[in-house]
Amino acid sequence: MLAASALENLIEALKRLPGVGQKSAQRMAYHLLQHDREGARQMAKALSTATESIGHCQRCHTFSETELCLICSDGARDARLLCVVETPADQAALERTGSYRGYYFVLLGRLSPLDGIGAREIGAEELLARAAQTEVEEVILASSFTAEGEATAHVLAEALRSRGIKATRLARGVPVGSELEYVDLGTIAHALSDRR
Numbered sequence: 001m002l003a004a005s006a007l008e009n010l011i012e013a014l015k016r017l018p019g020v021g022q023k024s025a026q027r028m029a030y031h032l033l034q035h036d037r038e039g040a041r042q043m044a045k046a047l048s049t050a051t052e053s054i055g056h057c058q059r060c061h062t063f064s065e066t067e068l069c070l071i072c073s074d075g076a077r078d079a080r081l082l083c084v085v086e087t088p089a090d091q092a093a094l095e096r097t098g099s100y101r102g103y104y105f106v107l108l109g110r111l112s113p114l115d116g117i118g119a120r121e122i123g124a125e126e127l128l129a130r131a132a133q134t135e136v137e138e139v140i141l142a143s144s145f146t147a148e149g150e151a152t153a154h155v156l157a158e159a160l161r162s163r164g165i166k167a168t169r170l171a172r173g174v175p176v177g178s179e180l181e182y183v184d185l186g187t188i189a190h191a192l193s194d195r196r
């Protein structure tokens with residue numbers, strides 16, 4: 001009974017991963033137990049360490065093990081540009097293009113009134129305060145091209161412009177309905193340089 005319950009717990013835990021249902025979770029659990037216990041131990045340790053040591057950057061809110069993330073502590077970046085993304089994964093996608101040298105603000109979500117996620121929950125006030133800093137000349141809205149991402153960009157653009165801050169949006173070319181993190185790098189780089 002004990003063994004069965006540990007296995008069930010493992011399968012249930014694996015099902016928490018996005019896109020993983022009962023069948024895949026079972027396959028993963030059996031694979032780890034049968035072929036790769038060392039890998040499973042490493043995974044358990046990495047998960048435990050990550051959940052304990054990774055917090056959020058105080059300035060841009062992305063994942064960070066230190067108070068300020070590596071990007072925010074990099075004084076050589078262009079302080080006139082502030083790029084707003086929904087998730088740390090989207091930020092990583094933009095970084096991989098190598099064509100953006102400004103700083104970031106990570107919303108950790110997007111407006112979704114039906115789920116009770118409003119301007120406050122995505123840190124709009126903090127973003128506005130940060131954008132009002134004298135060095136910031138342009139806020140690039142790089143939220144996703146989903147309906148909620150578009151609404152988020154719209155609301156933030158209005159708020160920024162009403163305070164006299166220039167707000168631009170990634171250009172079209174990123175497919176409608178897309179999460180940035182799944183879009184190819186060339187397309188993102190294009191959307192970035194053609195922003196308006």
Ligand SMILES: [Zn+2]
Binds near residue numbers: 059060062069070071
């Ligand atoms: Zn940061």
